[in-house]
Amino acid sequence: MRNLGGVFCFLLLVGMNLMGQTEHPLVFQIDILREIDPTSRLYLSKGLAEAQKKRADLVLIHLNTYGGTVVDADSMRSSILYSPIPVYVFIDNNAASAGALISVACKKIYMRKGANIGAATVVNQMGEAMPDKYQSYMRSTIRATAESHGQDTLISGTDTVYRWVRDPKIAEAMVDEQVVVPNISDSGKVLTLTAQEALKVGYCDGIAESVDEVIVQQLGYPVYSLIQYEPKWYDSLKGFLMNPAFQAILIMIIVAGIYFELQTPGIGFPSLAALAAAFLYFAPLYIDGLVQNWELILFISGIILILIEIFVIPGFGIAGVAGILCTMLGLGMALVGNDLFSFDGIDTSDMSRSVLTVLSGTILGFSAILYLSSRIGQKGLFRRVALLADLEQSVSVDVNDRLLVGKTGIAVTVLRPSGKIMIANELYDAVSNLGFIEKGDTVRVVKFENAQLYVETC
Numbered sequence: 001m002r003n004l005g006g007v008f009c010f011l012l013l014v015g016m017n018l019m020g021q022t023e024h025p026l027v028f029q030i031d032i033l034r035e036i037d038p039t040s041r042l043y044l045s046k047g048l049a050e051a052q053k054k055r056a057d058l059v060l061i062h063l064n065t066y067g068g069t070v071v072d073a074d075s076m077r078s079s080i081l082y083s084p085i086p087v088y089v090f091i092d093n094n095a096a097s098a099g100a101l102i103s104v105a106c107k108k109i110y111m112r113k114g115a116n117i118g119a120a121t122v123v124n125q126m127g128e129a130m131p132d133k134y135q136s137y138m139r140s141t142i143r144a145t146a147e148s149h150g151q152d153t154l155i156s157g158t159d160t161v162y163r164w165v166r167d168p169k170i171a172e173a174m175v176d177e178q179v180v181v182p183n184i185s186d187s188g189k190v191l192t193l194t195a196q197e198a199l200k201v202g203y204c205d206g207i208a209e210s211v212d213e214v215i216v217q218q219l220g221y222p223v224y225s226l227i228q229y230e231p232k233w234y235d236s237l238k239g240f241l242m243n244p245a246f247q248a249i250l251i252m253i254i255v256a257g258i259y260f261e262l263q264t265p266g267i268g269f270p271s272l273a274a275l276a277a278a279f280l281y282f283a284p285l286y287i288d289g290l291v292q293n294w295e296l297i298l299f300i301s302g303i304i305l306i307l308i309e310i311f312v313i314p315g316f317g318i319a320g321v322a323g324i325l326c327t328m329l330g331l332g333m334a335l336v337g338n339d340l341f342s343f344d345g346i347d348t349s350d351m352s353r354s355v356l357t358v359l360s361g362t363i364l365g366f367s368a369i370l371y372l373s374s375r376i377g378q379k380g381l382f383r384r385v386a387l388l389a390d391l392e393q394s395v396s397v398d399v400n401d402r403l404l405v406g407k408t409g410i411a412v413t414v415l416r417p418s419g420k421i422m423i424a425n426e427l428y429d430a431v432s433n434l435g436f437i438e439k440g441d442t443v444r445v446v447k448f449e450n451a452q453l454y455v456e457t458c
Contacts, residue, residue: 025221028056028085029211029228036068036076036098039239044076047229048083054227058219061089061106062211067097070122070134071244071353074141080105081148090214091115096192097123100174101138104145104166108205110214111195117203118174118192139175146171166202238284244357251331251361253277256368258303282334291334299330332358401428401448408444408458411437421455430455 030047032040044061051059061080067073080087080102089095089106095117103109103117111117120142122134129135149165173179173191184201185191198204206218215221240246257274282299285291305323335354409423411430415437421430423445430453433446443455 024223024225025057026054026225026227027215027221028054028059029062029226030059031062031229032099032102033062033064033092036065036073036102037239038069038072038242038244039236040065040068041072041075042235042239042242043229043231044079046231046235048079048085048087050229051085051227056085056227059083059085059087060211060214061087061102062092063089063099063103064092064094065096065099066094067099067119069244070098070138073098073101076102077105077141077145081145088214088219090208090211091117091195097121101142101145104142104171104203105148107149108218109198109203110206110208110218111198111204112209113195113207115195116192117198119190120174121176121190135176139172139179142171142175143168164202170201170203238287241280241284244353244360247281247335247357248361248364250277250281251358252364252368254281254331255362255365256372258306259365259369260372281331285334295330295333298326298333302326302328302330328358328362331361401451401453404428404445404453405448406445408442409455411439411441411443411455414439415443415455421453428453432456 028047028051030044030051032043034040048059086107087105088108088110089103091099091103091109091111093112093115095103095111095115096119098120100117100120109117120138122130122138124130146164146166146168151162151164153160153162167181169179169181170184170191173181173185175190177188177190179191180186181191184197193201193203195204195207199207206214208214208218211226215224215226254274254277257270257277259270261270261274278299282291282296286296302323302325305319305326307323309320309323332354335357336351404423407423409421409428411419412422412427413419415421415430415432417432417436419430419432419437421428421443430443430445433454433456437443437455437457442458444458445453446456447454
């Protein structure tokens, strides 16, 4: 009986062991093998969301990057720090600049032989260091990221010593050459660590040559299941559309399109360009969950108020100012994730990016208006969109316009409020002094002011 009992216990232990082996840890791999930009941020965001759906035990980022934009790196850093699933990183050669910030945010850092981490100074497009206010923000961000991993408690005899898991000073030295860390960074240069150096100072938890080696040898999972995030083609497209530089260009097209449409009769190319730009601007943000209905309503309301100010109310007053504010707020708030009208928890970097993008686009829009206005009817393609007096000549500017005050003519376009008039078979730019003037109406020049003719219907 004792032998039977022993055999039963042995078989039970073997069965339990086999059952345990069927439940392998699930590792979810996300590749970031490119510049840190909106597309990379999208890859990580969607990858982390998919890892949660798959109930992954851990996320492993396969990283190789020379850096990228601070805003996107900061967003990725926050996603990693607040992920309910532990996130590890395997640095496959490079984790420079923005890549260093992302790596420091991960729970564990593993590096390949010959890999590097550091050089996180904020630079411009020319590779030159930005002013200190930018460096100060980056120093604070990477220092706080290192501090988030906490401290180890070491007891030596009767003494208790607290040591940072990742020394914030070392992280700060990756940004600022003036930060001195004895025996590590005292050369007056921005700190970059090799794999072996990082291992000694706690910025590398192990050296491996592949993702499999990280999982098997470093994490201790000889048997595991691996799911790799596979980006879709529209993820790359959406990432491109959400690039701040491209968004600024879209805002430029919206602003310039609305202006030029108001200067021409009917609905034409400027309206189509503005509508297409608005669609490309809001669509990916709406799909991504950043844009809420009230922000779209705010933007549309702003456009309507501007049209009311131009077409219904003479002059430019409250409706026009309110329309501009609503339009700009709609464009700006669309870039910031929020819960209805609550902006609690919104990162200052997201707000700064939103303001900078909208301002840049608006300035570009007005620059485009000034440039194109000076070329329409004069050269190239723009000659075809101007209304000429005949096939050989454009609007005459040789006469003294002051002498036209009191003369009458015909409106050859709708004046809303600006447009074209014809006096003695010559075309002139003019502005309606009161309300709309329809095409074909007889007009009289009432004044010449700031190099502009002002007319009223007779």
